Amino acid sequence: MFDRLGAVLHRRRTVVLWVSAVALVLAGIGGLGVEHRLVHGGFSDPGAQSTHAQRLVTEHFPSSGDDLVLLLRGDGPVDSPAMVSAGTELTRRAAGTPGVRAATSYWTAGRSPALRSRDGSLGLVALSLSGDEDDRARTAERLVPDVRRHARGVTVMAAGPAQVQSEVGKRTGDDLLLAEAIAMPVTLVLLLLVFGSAVAAALPLVIALLSILTTRAVLNALAGTVSVSVYSMNSTTALGLGLAIDYSLFILARFREELRTGATVREALGPTVRRAGRTVAFSALTVALSLVALLVFPQFFLRSFAYGGIVVVLSAAAGATLVLPALLAVLGHRVDRYDVFARLRGPARPAASPESGRWYRFATAVMRRPVLCGGGVIILLLLLASPFTRVSSGLFDDRSLPADSQVHRATQLLRDRFDAGAPGAVPVVVRGAGGGLDAYARALSAVPDVRQVTTATGSYAAGRRVREPGPAGAALAKGDYALLSVVSPVEQDSAAGTRLVRRLRETAPPDSARVWVGGRAAEVEDSTSAIARATPAAVGIVVGSSLVLLFLFTGSVLMPVKALVLNTLSLSATFGAMVFVFQEGHLSFLVGSPQHTGTLDATIPILTFCVAFGLSMDYEVFLLSRIRERHLRTGDNTESVAFGLQHTGRIITAAAVLVAVVLFVFAISGVTLLKLLGVGLALAVVLDATLVRAVLVPSFMRLAGRANWWAPGPLRRLHDRVGLREE
Structure with a gap:
């Protein structure tokens, strides 16, 4: 497919660009009003x-x-x-x-x-x-x-x-506008620094615009049939901008590299699309499959990230592999025009050999001491990961808003000045209790941490009825249903609240009666349990698809396992940092001093895992594509690793910095949930692009030697039939 695509795009470049322009306009129209169709909530399990x-x-x-x-x-x-x-x-x-x-x-x-x-x-x-x-x-x-x-x-x-x-909905919309206003100009300046050329720097933003508008239109259509969270817009913007930059950088770097060899524009597009375009498509498929894992969760908050994320990934890849080559076919050598930093850099220097490049020298130095370098980084990542052993899961509440938020101040007044449980008592609904309601209320009132139980038969404390039913008690029974209001001094958004819910549910109801325990603490318990039940399936999808796709890409058994282990290390370090800062409050001034409650929102680690794992595989594929390409030519493992890092190190680092800046902009959000997600993903990207790609990958591949490319006979023959091969 990719072998002739470059020639087709060069020949039909005008048609491709006109079709793209029409698609851009239609996507813009299709996405109008999407903000008003997205919905709040989605953190609870609808079947709980x-x-x-x-x-x-x-x-x-x-x-x-x-x-x-x-x-x-x-x-x-x-x-x-x-x-x-x-x-x-x-x-x-x-x-x-x-x-x-x-x-x-x-x-x-x-x-x-x-x-x-x-x-x-x-x-x-x-x-x-x-x-x-x-x-x-x-x-x-x-x-x-x-x-x-x-x-x-x-x-x-x-x-x-x-x-x-x-209030969260309002702040989320305002934060999105502010993040876009900051991220776009900052990204453009960084792209100018990376490329020098104003023309080249503008191209990734064109692809980002196309992918973001396409995703908005798709979300607008989906919102008519399924619940789509308001938070998906923020993630779509950040992910769309980040991936469009990633993919465009890779395509542009390869195109300019081919031009420097003396190739014509048409000749340069061939290997650019065949190799870089194919790598981008493969990488996008890996990221999209990682996001598919979010669909196994019952909370539509998580599923919404899958809807928007999958569309924005595929549209960014389509833009980079179809629209961008057509633009390059039109621009040709003019892609390097308007070099705004030319005077600062001085006269152009002749191209250096790969062996004299700084990334080549760095990789070679690492591979001379692979145990020392790799071992040191692993120890550092494990230290960063250690706070994750203290994670305590909770759910988003008013404390996700700033301390000066009106609703946060009002809720704090409820906590401080009203008897526990006034509004916020644990509701227990029982059906078919009959004459056993009195005994059940007595049993609930004897549960540890329960101060009082009020129902249609009176009020109870410590296993005894302390007040006869009054006129208001009639409202607590309707037909076959009765409501028991359980007042407790414990904070519902706490581990003690979760323990209370478990004890209430363990209390035996009257014979043949059904009981439902609700309230905030029960919602936290049920939602975290639902996430825990679905997590193995989600991890299985992410890990399984990554292993299969990397095998098809490399033909190696060891490479996919290595990628899995290294990605897990960097993500564990990210999770540890999230607990250290956002759950425990250490160094929180670095991210705007958010409120910390002693818990970490249960949805964020799994969301970070799926998104960050996909982004990590993005850089893994970029690096391995050049290493494998060189290894097939020379058969020299060590030299191929150094060559691959030389040709992708600058691109991956630049892409990671740009993506991290886009994500870190969400640290300005007044909503802790968005702040946590943005900072966590930014940190994961930086750790992966620096410590993992630059140090751990060369160290591991140097130690593995020829085993890097080994596969048993049956799998090798399978790869020969269905895997990717260099032509």
Whole structure:
């Protein structure tokens, strides 16, 4: 396929460029409004017990919901006439808002102490909202500003899951615009430094634009049939820009290398597309298959990254292997025009032999002491990885927002000034309890860390009924269902909260009854468990596809295993650094001092693994393609490694720096989730392109010698039939 593609693209370059221009316009039109079709949430397992419990509470006990919590503060205490009037009026107004199923407040629910701060200065309005996570977030987005406009003499603050999702959605959009505004000019300057030529520097940005717009259009179409997370736009932009730069750099470097040998433009395009283009296509397939692994997870937050990522990878590769060669066919030697740094560099120097290149000399020096160099890097990576042994998984919450965020401040007030469990009690829904409800409530109240259990039959503590059922108890039973509200002093977003959920679920329900335990801690437990169950399948897809594709690419059994081991080392170091900075708070000032909760979002390590593993294989394929090409000509293993690093070291380093800059821009995000993902991926790319490609690969290949290219007879014959071969 690639053997004649260069000639075809040269001959049909005008047609290719016109078709590409039309596709670019159509993609731009197709992606209009995509931001408004993407949805919030997606972190929970839709089939989990906690998710079902939430649905049952919303359906049967809407007055017990706390999707949105309004904190009201006035000039006097909450029992003052002015506050009673204002609180009652705001509760009625909120209850009449479309999307609100029920509204309960301190002033309309018998002045329950649970809905008043301990000092009496704050009162609560707890709202149950209809619809899914996205519907509830959009309701909060409409309701909160309306309530604030009509508040008279009171300050209104908003908390609760719906408000967190609403504010995160706004900040995510703002962060994306800011990241693009910073990343594009910085990337252009770096590309100018790499290429010198303004024309060559602009070409990767053209391919990036094509891939990003194409992906936006596809996501817009997908959003009509499946749930697509708002976060996918940020990842699509970063990944599209990064991979377009990666692939374009490789194509451009090979094209300019061929031109320097004296080849014509048409002659240069042949080997460029046949070798570099084929390598780019193969690399893109490897990255795309790594992202396919995200589809095995039930959370649509993770699946959304697969939707956007696969499309942006394939479109970037298509742009680099089809559109870019057509552009080069038109530009020819003019690709080196407008060298803005020519005066700084002085007169052009004659091309040096590969043996005198700095990367060649560096690789040779490493291979003279492979055990010392490689061993030292492995020890360093293991030290960086060691904090990962202390990882504690959690889920995204209000503390993912900055400390000055309004919803974060409001939620902290709930934690600090209200009795534990006011809104936020663990809801336990039971069906078919019958006369066994009293005994079950007693059993739950005797569970360690449970302060009180309230249900239709009364309130319970320490295994005894401490209060007879009151008028409000009737709302806690409906038909065959009953709701038990479990109040506990432990923080739900903590390991203690997770232990509490496990104990509640282990408590035997009445005979023939079914029980669903919900709440924040249950959601964390169920989501992390779902991720843990799906992780082996995801890792299997990533590892299996990489091993197969690298074997087809190299014909070696050892090379794929080596790539797997080295990638695992660099990723482990990345995970360790993420725990050290974001979970434990060390050196967090380097990334904007995000809030740290003592946990790491459970979705980020697996997301980082799939994306970073694919990017690592990207550089692995680039390097091995030149090593293998040279080895087939000379048969000299050591010289081939040095030659390959000489011809790709600068490209890989430049690409990694550019990709890392694009990703690290997300460190400015006010949302810790995006900050963590951007910084983690940037670090993974830098570690892989420097320590792994420049030191560990030459060390390993020097020690392995001829075994690098060995395969047993049956596999060698298989590769001869279906593998990639140099023509």
